[in-house]
Amino acid sequence: MNKVITDGLDLMPPPFVDGLDVWSSGDGTPGSDTYAGAGGGAFVPADQDFAGALEIVKSNSVQQLRYMGETTILPGCYxxxxxxxxxxxxxxxxxxxxxxxxxxxxxxxxxxxxxxxxVALTAYGQVFEVTAIIGTGQRNGVDMVWADANYGHIGLDLTGPNGAVVRVDDIEIEDITSAFLRDMLGIVDVRDYGAVGDGVTDDAAAFEAADRDANGREVVVTAGTYFLGDHVTFQSQVRFEGKVIMGEEHRLIFQKNFDFETYADAFTTEEIAFRKGFQALLNFSDHESLDLGGRRIAVSAPIDMHAAVNNRPEFATRRAIRNGQLEAIPGTAWDDEVVTAQATYANSDPLVLTNVTNVAAIQPGSLITGNGVGREVYVKSVDVSGSRVYLSNQLFDAQGTQQYTFTRFKYILDFSGFEKISDLIFDHLEFRCNSAASAVLLPERGLIIQFRDCWFNKPKDRGITSHGEACQGMMVDRCNFESAESPIPTQLRKSLCFNTNKNDVKIRNNRSARFRHFGIMNGSGNIISGNHWFNGDDEVAGVRLGGLILTNPSPITTVTGNYIDNNFVEWTNEHDASPEVSGFSFSGLSITNNIFMCIDATPAFRWIVIKPYGPGHYINGMNVQGNIFRTFGVDIERVEDVDTTFAELNHDRARNVIFQGNSFHGIEQQTRNPYIDVHTQATEDQTWVVDTAGYLPFGGQARVLDSIVPVFAVRNASGDAVFANPYTSQEQGADDTQFYVVWPEPVRGQVRFSVRMDNPAV
Known part of the structure; x- marks a missing residue:
């Protein structure tokens, strides 16, 4: 680069032979004394060393010589x-x-x-050469850094004792920018705009100036450590050889090359780079996603995502983080924080704990355990001044005052500091938790957060946790969950893939291996389809736990096309402060076209379990059709059951239950509703006792007889056909599972019947 050649810039001062009226004995500014007018100097046309020279008699402590013309100073020109x-x-x-x-x-x-x-002149008559370099950037070899200068009056000084007679040859000024800049086109170096790179000087203005002047060229941040004390936005392509340090509150935005690679090059660690990239993503409208470029990011401690974007408590515009790995590096930073505190719970205000001791130590996102607390109840928020803790779900039996334990898991990505985030997408990410960390803690509120094609590798406690309402409309699609607890028995595990508290959740086409639970879901309007979750172990006749736990008695949920392996679907109302029956009770669940499998389970194992946490509940709308139930190793007694730990179902009120079209392999007692079969009466009797023999699901009673039709002629003791119609009497026997067919006289024969445990007409 040479501005004399490229731009025709005239840098060379005129020779002294052209006159001394442009050579100042002062600072060179207009009006200063010249050697032509004030004396003290004379032109010497002939000298044995110089073709023409200015002879000066030194009469001042600093004898100045300045060219009065304005020598142009340009950014990047040396x-x-x-x-x-x-x-x-x-x-x-x-x-x-x-x-x-x-x-x-x-x-x-x-x-x-x-x-x-x-330079000291040490001999008479000897020629001494003195040089200096002037430029706008603080670079090695630059003697005078004039970052904000537009021009200069340039010359020399004579210093030391007075009285000397000195001759000066014509002064030369040349462009030597090529000695500093790379021998290539299209590059702007931030150092040429005053950036220092010492890690202390604020270089933000120099970065901005370089970007403004780039005009399509690439900005290069050369080696060094650059402190930025303000926001910086690059509209041009930028490349980093040096590193940047800046406060959490300041943003670095790359409009041309917004990707993780650039942030990784800019900052000292990948962890900081990820935080800064996410900060820019939520503060920059021109890009919808942060692409990690397939990079593995080592994470030494939980990433507080809100601290990275502390200027935004809420965000509701579509954004995505995609294509990379986030790997937790084991260490004490991932240790759970456990707080024990006394608190009071009242059913009248079911989502609040009051009079909480040690409340300041309790963190949002903490799991709450204690007497009467259902599974996956979290601290939604904390009111320290009011000694109150707000809950993600209600407690089923905690009225009064007691001790609670608050366990705060540590997550690779912790969004709990946000009040609300919507339309956030995690795409093709692998969360390598390494048995040390959990993966993602959602914000307090939000809508339509998506996980798609993600891997959750060995989370210590949780894969995805919702401690509030951010799971509303959440979608988890084509993700893989690998447990850290695979080698240990099922009942000793504590990890699970996800939980939800709100409505309209879609869990589709995922795979999960050997967690304690696949998912615990409250809310309604959910779709669980195409998943494969298996939770067994290598124990002989091992314990099997619920894989999918639905805690809303009216979930309006479909579970279809899944492969449910060595665990069961459990339907409860454990997140209800008043767990006794109210409303529609257990209703609105459809379980269709699934594969249910178990290996070497105990005969008492069941695949569909209803567990009421209070009295009076009944089934008020359930559809179980087209499923395949299959065992290997040990046959089981039946496929469904009621867990009566807290209460039994009220079978007298059952209605709208369909349990048919299923396939049973290795099941001792099949289940159907309606139960259609043939009863054979071998000896004459006026009252035929028909036992449903366990075929009706969930211990249901023989409540409604849809039809009864003789197969052949019904005959009396004389062998004569009897054409009279019988009447029936339902809900007979000790447990109401029998019904009577009553004839006018004792008869024998066969009847085909259809009996139900529910009353669909009610």
């Missing part, structure tokens, strides 16, 4: 000033290149170096 001098007589002085830097409007640029290195 000037070498050379002077050749010799002393003829008098006390030997020293000489140095010097200048006066000027700004637009004619004012002096102060606070900068205006002199170059000094």
């Amino acid at each position: 000037l070498k000033v050379t002077a050749r001098v010799k002393c003829l007589s008098g006390a030997l002085p020293s000489v140095r290149i010097a200048g006066w830097p000027g700004q637009a409007g004619g004012s002096e640029l102060t606070g900068v170096t205006t002199t170059g290195p000094s």
